[in-house]
Amino acid sequence: MSIKVEFKKPTTAQVVCLGVYEGNQLPEPTLKWDKKLKGLLSESLKKSRFKGKFNQSLTVFSQDGTQFILIGLGKTSDLNETQWTKIGGAIAHALTVLPSGEAAVEIYDLKGCKNDLLVAHLAYGALLKSWRFEKYFTTKSADELFSLKKISFFTPAPGDVERLFKPLAAIAEGVFLTRSVVSEPGNVIIPETLAKIAETLKKDGVKVEVLDVKDMKKLGMNALLGVGQGSVHEPKLVIMQWEGGAKKEAPLAFVGKGVTFDTGGISIKPAQNMEEMKYDMAGAGVVIGLMKALACRKAKVNAVGVIGLVENMPSGSAQRPGDIVKTMSGQTIEVLNTDAEGRLVLADALWYTQNRFKPQFMVDLATLTGAMIICLGNERAGLFSIDEALSKKLMTAGEKVGELLWPFPMDESYDKEIDSEIADVRNISIGRGAGSITAAKFLQRFTNKVPWAHLDIAGTAWASKDLPLCAKGASAFGVRLLDRFVSNNYEK
């Protein structure tokens, strides 16, 4: 559930947001308010641990009940858009102390100049931060649930801000769709239901096709099908196309791992934390949300999203360790561990994507390896690519929106780790090391040398604590990054 955000000409504000620089230096407007309030703000600053550090906030109520939110601006007076967005998140958080679910907010020259773009980004941040997944609470009272419902930002030019906010709101729609499907449990999100949700993008102008088992058998996608064969829920492959660019222009392709639940299969996972494997479809979730964002903001680009949807279950019909499957590419895989299933799904999804669409490049997203979390924790996602230009564009886009990547080596010498003695490739490496890299090297064999990058989002798809722009839970990491990657590099 998201809140409502609107822009209005100033009337009486319930909430006043004021900036404070690091070391509690007060800019002019904050000083003025402090005088008007007879030193209330400076007194409160003295009594608190607030030091004006970036994104710190302190709430002070005046006698008449107005809420003053003091916002830390850090050292510099020159903040970027993403920092504004994060401050918007901090404002939304501060507003949750209000008894009413609505707030009319006056922003005072946070960095010495007040502009429309700044207000639009504050609103964007407030919106992103306020999304909650509370649909399964049935007995909690209203004040136990997230209370904020609506924020009105005051601005002299509401129409202008609205115009700047519109594409940001479209991206937020994509983010929310991703967060909602990733949050849903495995009994609700199965391949069929996730495919149905992807089909709702038709009303946004996206072409959506769903391939079923029969179609995939015909195409020879036995690696993907093998993962799903132990489940009563049949695999699906969903293809989404957004055509906002020139007719003849080759599309950009995004491919997602959509394991709707990963038990590990016959190589079954331990019980502890297995419930987390409901988010093993986050790569697919991000691709759906990205396609939604591109469509909602009518991006001037051709993009395809392909997601491989399967449930990885142990059963009498499940795939065995040692099984050999023939992929759509013709290469054979020795499946030594049924828990290394994401790469089997992506092997066919990647091959299908390049074969059908001849895209400019492919970027895949997958919660692919636990080793990724060992390497990078929850701060950055792994970037695997031999295409330097593509890598640079992705890294830069990530930095711009605060979804950070880190590049890993892809040396050919890693390849021998996944050579099989009985088939073309094995799905786990011979040695114990570099699990995320060898997984990426496996995928590379199914890209047919098309420019490609792989993002391992195992550590970033789920926030284990509140983040500046996201409550604890599904983060939709990748939607804002890839949207920015597209708008910065491929839209005229």
Ligand code: BES
């Ligand atoms: N979905 C998991 C990876 C994962 C783990 C994602 C934790 C998010 C959080 C993946 O399918 C998997 O099980 N990978 C194995 C590979 C191994 C068997 C080579 C792993 O990482 O242990």
Ligand code: MN
């Ligand atoms: Mn697995």
Ligand code: ZN
């Ligand atoms: Zn998995």
